[in-house]
Amino acid sequence: MHHFSNMRCLIDSLLATLLLVFSCFAFCADPVKPGQDFSNALLKVSAPNSEGWLLAEANAQSLAFAKRGVTNDESYAALVSLFTVAGIRNPDQFLEYVKQGIESDRAPDRFTTLENSLTFTESRPYLCVKLHNVSEDRAAQVGSHTIPLRMETFSLYCRHPKRSNVGFSIGFSQRGGVPDDKLESRAQEFIDGIQAIE
Numbered sequence: 001m002h003h004f005s006n007m008r009c010l011i012d013s014l015l016a017t018l019l020l021v022f023s024c025f026a027f028c029a030d031p032v033k034p035g036q037d038f039s040n041a042l043l044k045v046s047a048p049n050s051e052g053w054l055l056a057e058a059n060a061q062s063l064a065f066a067k068r069g070v071t072n073d074e075s076y077a078a079l080v081s082l083f084t085v086a087g088i089r090n091p092d093q094f095l096e097y098v099k100q101g102i103e104s105d106r107a108p109d110r111f112t113t114l115e116n117s118l119t120f121t122e123s124r125p126y127l128c129v130k131l132h133n134v135s136e137d138r139a140a141q142v143g144s145h146t147i148p149l150r151m152e153t154f155s156l157y158c159r160h161p162k163r164s165n166v167g168f169s170i171g172f173s174q175r176g177g178v179p180d181d182k183l184e185s186r187a188q189e190f191i192d193g194i195q196a197i198e
Helices: 014-022 091-104 183-192
Strands: 054-058 062-068 075-084 111-121 128-142 145-159 166-175
Touching: 091 111, 091 128, 111 145, 145 183, 166 183
Parallel strands: none
Antiparallel strands: 054 062, 062 075, 075 166, 111 128, 128 145, 145 166
C-alpha cells in the first residue's frame, strides 16, 4: 500500500506528472490489477478498472498510472495528487486557488489550449470543482520523433471534508490517437473510484 504525506504547498504539477506518465513506457515495469486498491488514511484509491495499466509514479504526493493506446502515438494517464489548502475560507476562494494553480502549471511555449472549463460541481457532499481541458502538445515525443498531439483531460479538485487544509485532485487523460468518444465515461469511472475517507 502506498501512503501520501507531506502535502505540497501548491497544487501538484498535473501537467508535469502527465508528461512523466506519457513518457514512462520505457521504464514503467509494474502492471496493476484492474481496480487494485491503493487506499490510505485520507483517500480510498482504486486503480483504473481495466486491463493494461502500469504504475507510473508512487510517492508522498501522487499516484499515477499509464496505459498504451491502440496506436503508437496514443496513451492514457490516470492520477491522484494531494495538495495543501491554505487560507481558503469559501468556495469562490477555492475555485480561484485551483484556477491559479492550473494556470501556473501551463507551458504556453509547448501547449496550446483549445478548450478549457473549470466549474463547481455538486457531485459530492464536499467542496469540489471539475475541469475539462483540451490542448495541443506541440512537442510530444513519440519514439525518436517530436510531433504535435491532442491531449484531453477530465479532472476533479476537492477539499477533503475532514482535513480542511488538504486538497486532492483526480485526473484522467488521453494523448494522441483518435479522440476517444468514451473518454468522459472512462474518466468518470476512475474519478468515482477515488473517495475521501470521512
